[in-house]
Amino acid sequence: MKTTWLIALVLANSAATAVAYVPDDAWTTTASGRVSAGQGATLTWGIAEDGTTISGEDPSDLVSYLDDLFSETSSSSDLTSRSWFSVFQQSVDRWSELGGITFVYEENDNGSMVGGSAGRLGQLADVRIAGSYNDGPSGTLAYTWLPNNGDMVIDTGETSYFSRTASDYRTFRNTVMHELGHAIGLLHIESDTSSLLMEPYINTTFDGPQLDDIRGLHGLYGDVYEKAYSGQGNDTAARATSLGLLSSGGVLGVGLDAAGDQAVAATETDFVSITDGSDIDYYSFSVDTPLEVSLTLTPRGGLFQQGVQGGTQSTFDANARNNLSLAVYDSDGSTLLEQVDLTSAGGAESITGLQLAASGEYFARVLGADDSVQMYDLVISASAMLVALAGDYNDDGLVDAADYSVWRDSQDDIGGSLAADGDHDGDVDLADYVVWKNGFGSSSSGSSPLAVPEPVATLLAAFGMLFARHRRRALSRGC
Ligand SMILES: [Zn+2]
The missing domain is CATH 2.60.120.380 (Jelly Rolls)
Incomplete structure (x- = not known):
């Protein structure tokens, strides 16, 4: 199945499910293995050598075409050093950083027909990019086979269009990114209120996938975090x-x-x-x-x-x-x-x-x-988090004599009011007095401690009495 990106009038597509972005099938098998629905997938991409047969077209002339377009002098077989290579690299990287697809460059190409061969690691990319003179300036810019094929053919007659340098070759990059959208399984969508990358006519007022295009990527392969932990x-x-x-x-x-x-x-x-x-x-x-x-x-x-x-x-x-x-x-x-x-x-x-x-x-x-x-x-x-002030038994933000009164009136009050249970052990006893004593003078506002407790003698006397009372009780239990 072949989808073209036209800048001339195009015919209606067949009806599709109303999910805004228009999905075709996601990849099920790539050179890197099987793909589970909604899980991340790795797609290798590469550039077909000039002279490679293209299904239904003249042989590819993409490399020499781009060399001319970018006034490239290198003739190295390593295409990554070409000045135009970054147009493709930036385009695959943009899709890769937005969701569950990871594009990886495959430098090898065994020369088999574009549009007809499955990718194999070390031999042939899943998504092969080729070029052929299609209809010259205007009309078709490029077209791409849907999964599990993904091969792309760029119209090498679009010289004035692809040579536009504005916004770092945005016209060319948006063409490639749109075609990559087809390569991962997205069809055309149209919107009168929004501008989307997967619309049938090129738009250079934005750069790359727009929100619904990204939603389409997520719908087919999940978001970028679905690629974490080796795709788990x-x-x-x-x-x-x-x-x-x-x-x-x-x-x-x-x-x-x-x-x-x-x-x-x-x-x-x-x-x-x-x-x-x-x-x-x-x-x-x-x-x-x-x-x-x-x-x-x-x-x-x-x-x-x-x-x-x-x-x-x-x-x-x-x-x-x-x-x-x-x-x-x-x-x-x-x-x-x-x-x-x-x-x-x-x-x-x-x-x-x-x-x-x-x-x-x-x-x-x-x-x-x-x-x-x-x-x-x-x-x-x-x-x-507001943490209760230790010893502030009346909850007024201050540890003072009033808190002692609360403790005194509720000590041994097991199961009743535990306002003075300073050590949170379920009862009010001597240990809670110690919490109050240690916190004496502190305040939740952090102001300087109060002066030494005035009624020290009274408190100590009370403490002594209690101690005695406890001791007596302890003794009687021991008899
Ligand atoms: Zn298209």
Whole structure:
């Protein structure tokens, strides 16, 4: 199956499922092995030598064409040293950094026909790029076979177009990046309200894949973190994607470049998605002081008009494709601390005021209830956890004589009010007096300690009495 990128009028495509980006099939087998749905895949790419047969075309003349176009003097067989090589390298790198595909350059090419041979490591790339004079200036810029083929043919009659140097050869790069979109399994989409890379007509007002193009990449191969751990992804706490250290007043986040409309700048790389109903994304964050944390999970993708090529457009809400839920797990990765699934698809989920008293690593888990791709962002913020002041039994932010009174009136009050249980052992006894005594004069505002307790003599007398009372009781129990 062959898909062309035209700048002239094109005919309607066949109807496709309404998922905004228009997917064909993802790769199932590459030179690097089998590909599982929604999991990352490695695709080798390379450039066919001039003279290589192309299915249905004249033999490739891409290398000599580009050498002329870029006034290249090198004739080395190592194409990576060519001045024009970076157009391709930047294009494959951009797709690679945005999601589950990893493009790797294959320097070997056994010369078999372009558009008809499967990739083999060390011999032939999965995606081979060739060139042939197609229809000259205008019309077709390039075309690409869909998976599992992925070969690309560039129209070597587009000299004035591809020689445009503006924005680092953006016209040429957008052509190549669009064709790579076909190579990974995306078809054309049209939108009256947004500008997307996978539209049938070239647009150079933006650089590379736009939001829905990236969503398409995620829908077929998952987000960039699905490539972690040799393609096992971040589906378990043990393989969580680390977001770093969370400090008081600090904020951590992931997926933050997906907010807003479909426009994506070439510098933006932070996009994550739940791929389908079986995908689970774990993130870890560490805490080294008691914190009160809040997490917000917001579905992203945008609202825009879309339709298949030549078809009727409709409003599409990419924010509401999958009902996401959010959970936080303790440092063991399995003890659930809190879980929320209060909203339906399109609604944000929040956990607020979760107190994490112990230092360590914690885990946030995102999963979806539905079998469709959903972009999102996750933001985790923290404030200092208010820790009770030791010995402040009346909770007024000051450890003073009034707290002694609370202790005195509740000591031995097992099972009743434990306001004066300073050592948190379930009773109010002498040890809690010691907590009060040690904390005497301190305040939650950090101001200087109070003067030495005035009623020292009184307190010590009371202490002595109590001690005596306890002793008597102890003795009587001993008899
Ligand atoms: Zn196209």
